[in-house]
Amino acid sequence: MLQFLARRFGQAVAILLGVTVITFALSFLMPADPVRMIAGRSATPETVESIRRELGLDQPLPAQYLRYVSRLLQGDFGRSYMQKTEVSTLILSRLPATLLLLAGAIFFELLIGMPAGIFAATRRGRASDNWIMAISFAGVSMPQFVIGLLLLYLFAYMIPIFPLGGYGSLMHLVLPALTLGISGGGWYSRMMRSAMIDVLRKDYIRTARAKGMREQRVILVHGLRNAILPIIAMVGLDIGIFMAGAVVVESVYGWPGIGQLAWQAIQVVDIPIIMGVTLVAAIGIVTGNLLADLVMPFLDPRLQLE
Amino acid sequence: MAEAGKAARAETVLTVEDLTVGFVTETGAVRAVESIGFSIDQGKTLGLVGESGCGKSVTAMAVMRLLQMPPAFVASGRILFDGQDLLTLPEHRMRSIRGNRIGMIFQEPMTSLNPCFTVGFQIGEVLRIHRGMNRSEARDRAVELMEGVGIGAAESRVDQYPHQLSGGLRQRVLIAIALACQPRLLIADEPTTALDVTVQAQILNLLARLQEQLDMSVLLITHDLGVVAETCDHVAVMYAGRVVESAPVAELFSRPAHPYTCGLMSAIPQLGRRSEYLPTIPGVVPSLENRSVHQCCFAGRCLQSQMICFKQFPPLKKERNNHDLACWNPCES
Numbered sequence: 001m002l003q004f005l006a007r008r009f010g011q012a013v014a015i016l017l018g019v020t021v022i023t024f025a026l027s028f029l030m031p032a033d034p035v036r037m038i039a040g041r042s043a044t045p046e047t048v049e050s051i052r053r054e055l056g057l058d059q060p061l062p063a064q065y066l067r068y069v070s071r072l073l074q075g076d077f078g079r080s081y082m083q084k085t086e087v088s089t090l091i092l093s094r095l096p097a098t099l100l101l102l103a104g105a106i107f108f109e110l111l112i113g114m115p116a117g118i119f120a121a122t123r124r125g126r127a128s129d130n131w132i133m134a135i136s137f138a139g140v141s142m143p144q145f146v147i148g149l150l151l152l153y154l155f156a157y158m159i160p161i162f163p164l165g166g167y168g169s170l171m172h173l174v175l176p177a178l179t180l181g182i183s184g185g186g187w188y189s190r191m192m193r194s195a196m197i198d199v200l201r202k203d204y205i206r207t208a209r210a211k212g213m214r215e216q217r218v219i220l221v222h223g224l225r226n227a228i229l230p231i232i233a234m235v236g237l238d239i240g241i242f243m244a245g246a247v248v249v250e251s252v253y254g255w256p257g258i259g260q261l262a263w264q265a266i267q268v269v270d271i272p273i274i275m276g277v278t279l280v281a282a283i284g285i286v287t288g289n290l291l292a293d294l295v296m297p298f299l300d301p302r303l304q305l306e
Numbered sequence: 307m308a309e310a311g312k313a314a315r316a317e318t319v320l321t322v323e324d325l326t327v328g329f330v331t332e333t334g335a336v337r338a339v340e341s342i343g344f345s346i347d348q349g350k351t352l353g354l355v356g357e358s359g360c361g362k363s364v365t366a367m368a369v370m371r372l373l374q375m376p377p378a379f380v381a382s383g384r385i386l387f388d389g390q391d392l393l394t395l396p397e398h399r400m401r402s403i404r405g406n407r408i409g410m411i412f413q414e415p416m417t418s419l420n421p422c423f424t425v426g427f428q429i430g431e432v433l434r435i436h437r438g439m440n441r442s443e444a445r446d447r448a449v450e451l452m453e454g455v456g457i458g459a460a461e462s463r464v465d466q467y468p469h470q471l472s473g474g475l476r477q478r479v480l481i482a483i484a485l486a487c488q489p490r491l492l493i494a495d496e497p498t499t500a501l502d503v504t505v506q507a508q509i510l511n512l513l514a515r516l517q518e519q520l521d522m523s524v525l526l527i528t529h530d531l532g533v534v535a536e537t538c539d540h541v542a543v544m545y546a547g548r549v550v551e552s553a554p555v556a557e558l559f560s561r562p563a564h565p566y567t568c569g570l571m572s573a574i575p576q577l578g579r580r581s582e583y584l585p586t587i588p589g590v591v592p593s594l595e596n597r598s599v600h601q602c603c604f605a606g607r608c609l610q611s612q613m614i615c616f617k618q619f620p621p622l623k624k625e626r627n628n629h630d631l632a633c634w635n636p637c638e639s
Contacts, residue, residue, distance in 0.1 A: 203417040203418040204421070207412065207419065207420070209372055210372060210409075210412075211404065211483065212402060212404030212432075212436060213431070222420050222423075226421070302467070
């Protein structure tokens with residue numbers, strides 16, 4: 001088990017190193033010269049050169065990369081060109097909101113997707129199955145801003161239960177998280193359904209039924225324990241995806257998450273922020289997968305590699 | 307208890323009468339089991355024999371009422387278990403019989419245990435459902451049951467997962483599950499088919515011993531006539547969804563009458579009888595869609611079929627020595 005963990009952790013570090021290469025390359029592929037961006041349009045060539053030297057951008061690439069990585073290791077993600085603030089400060093200030101939305105979104109995705117998928121699997125081929133799958137498909141295909149605006153209209157304007165937007169209380173969280181939950185829940189219900197249908201065909205389900213237990217217990221104990229593995233893997237992925245922020249939903253609800261930070265930075269080509277957010281997203285995806293890998297052996301003992 | 311006492315109360319545990327089970331398919335309804343009947347006395351073993359696709363397993367699943375309906379349906383018949391028609395019981399009453407008074411073991415020990423739960427949990431589960439035991443009582447009893455089915459070091463194995471056990475051990479665990487509540491009837495669907503030959507013998511001996519201990523009836527489904535000869539009291543030979551011949555085991559082996567039974571017998575390899583080829587029965591079992599009620603379904607493969615075999619269906623008739631036969635032109639013996 002320890003060996004397995006060590007190997008997975010090593011892989012995670014390797015992946016993150018790979019991502020730093022990409023983010024580093026990103027800063028050179030951008031069609032904008034950071035020095036010019038900082039110096040402004042009216043700067044003399046001398047000023048430009050001195051800023052370039054100051055930033056270390058006149059050094060050879062490998063040296064620049066090494067400096068970039070060693071700074072990252074010290075938690076230094078660089079300074080935003082535009083906001084004149086440490087990128088790490090900016091990201092950290094957005095992190096609580098992002099994590100909160102992440103948790104809320106995954107909560108709703110599971111709350112909607114799992115029961116729907118399980119129910120559909122047990123009614124396979126019948127009208128209720130078809131309806132659930134159609135609704136799931138609608139949830140998946142509907143743009144998030146449409147779901148978001150619809151929910152806002154219904155539950156903040158028509159029936160004013162929730163605030164129109166902003167950040168601060170759990171009430172603020174419900175609608176944005178629900179929006180993501182509806183749009184992602186469709187994926188979960190489809191995956192849950194197919195995993196459950198697959199499991200319900202297994203011989204051990206027949207054994208469970210032959211024991212004389214209720215069908216509910218057959219499905220929720222013997223079926224779910226096996227069918228939940230792909231769902232765990234998907235939650236792992238989702239953690240990463242939401243770490244990068246949910247740009248559309250954040251915009252609709254004025255949610256101060258990483259997505260908005262990234263979006264604003266992209267508009268003004270604020271490369272350090274883009275690099276920082278990319279790296280945070282990568283860390284999110286890697287940790288999400290690592291978490292899923294950690295949880296799964298507890299659910300399926302066959303995965304416990306001794 | 308004296309033998310006489312046992313014989314006196316040799317009541318019938320299971321009687322299946324005129325059972326017809328079908329499936330709804332895209333092209334229409336087909337019948338997998340057609341008007342079959344048999345009965346099992348207390349403490350006795352009935353062998354249900356036939357090749358793949360002849361309806362043996364469907365029969366077993368129908369007795370347990372484990373067929374998914376739809377697509378399956380029961381068109382006719384009664385399944386009397388201790389005088390009670392299982393087909394008319396409400397589902398919750400049937401649940402209290404499954405795993406409790408009727409146990410079942412399956413052909414595939416490798417896949418019939420849930421990989422995510424310890425074997426102790428899976429054995430104890432039956433006791434928790436039917437005997438109302440709590441977790442620790444059920445676990446303790448599971449250990450005893452595992453010892454009872456010959457699993458060594460049961461105290462440590464009880465917390466292991468199925469993938470840590472061999473096929474033979476897993477089948478023993480499944481037997482422990484089926485027998486945990488000391489059922490009156492055990493349905494064993496090809497219990498040894500997936501196992502090594504040496505393990506097969508062990509499992510069969512174990513089943514015989516436990517049957518003796520619990521004075522339990524057994525419905526043994528198999529295609530292996532060797533197993534039948536060793537373990538059964540009575541045999542019903544099924545072909546294409548029907549019982550074509552049924553007799554006490556000694557009678558059937560000494561005087562097989564249906565050409566299909568004779569074919570099966572001659573297809574058993576025997577020591578000391580060397581020949582180039584093992585005799586086979588030409589052809590295959592007719593598919594569910596191609597079964598006629600106007601002719602003998604074996605006629606097309608039969609070596610001694612006559613005109614009448616293709617024109618009229620042979621009914622199952624009582625012959626001497628408790629021997630039932632459905633054939634127009636039985637083989638000489």
